Amino acid sequence: xxxxxxxxxxxxxxxxxxxxxxxxxxxxxxxxxxxxxxxxxxxxxxxxxxxxxxxxxxxxxxxxxxxxxxxxxxxxxxxxxxxxxxxxxxxxxxxxxxxxxxxxxxxxxxxxxxxxxxxxxxxxxxxxxxxxxxxxxxxxxxxxxxxxxxxxxxxxxxxxxxxxxxxxxxxxxx
Numbered sequence: 001x002x003x004x005x006x007x008x009x010x011x012x013x014x015x016x017x018x019x020x021x022x023x024x025x026x027x028x029x030x031x032x033x034x035x036x037x038x039x040x041x042x043x044x045x046x047x048x049x050x051x052x053x054x055x056x057x058x059x060x061x062x063x064x065x066x067x068x069x070x071x072x073x074x075x076x077x078x079x080x081x082x083x084x085x086x087x088x089x090x091x092x093x094x095x096x097x098x099x100x101x102x103x104x105x106x107x108x109x110x111x112x113x114x115x116x117x118x119x120x121x122x123x124x125x126x127x128x129x130x131x132x133x134x135x136x137x138x139x140x141x142x143x144x145x146x147x148x149x150x151x152x153x154x155x156x157x158x159x160x161x162x163x164x165x166x167x168x169x170x171x172x173x174x
Contacts, residue, residue, distance in 0.1 A: 059091020
């Protein structure tokens with residue numbers, strides 16, 4: 001893990017704030033009983049972006065802090081730490097896949113789609129519904145269809161946005 005500069009920490013703080021706003025305010029939330037069962041929006045994008053640009057550790061921190069602080073700013077149900085783990089993994093997994101399997105400097109849109117897609121399937125389609133079932137008794141298969149549909153839209157969109165913004169950000173960040 002490389003040491004982050006003060007400038008990079010400021011960017012990560014901005015991404016945590018953006019994660020909270022996009023997840024908790026600018027998203028469609030569907031309650032199942034008294035607990036939020038499905039959230040459709042772009043809240044995972046800052047976490048994924050942080051992981052890809054600043055490294056897996058930074059992506060995990062942005063995801064975990066965004067979920068943890070976001071819960072206390074706008075709570076739904078009770079705080080359940082495994083959901084925070086899933087949020088952190090959302091920033092870690094795509095970055096690790098890109099670093100491990102697609103090492104070249106200029107990665108393609110398809111490589112981003114594969115890496116982000118694997119991360120979103122593991123976290124948003126499998127782990128989060130599993131944790132919702134574990135902690136809140138929301139049946140796994142109730143939320144699954146909406147999550148699959150949301151990710152078929154989000155993954156290409158996240159990939160395109162990450163690639164486009166990263167190209168511009170590389171000039172600013174270095």
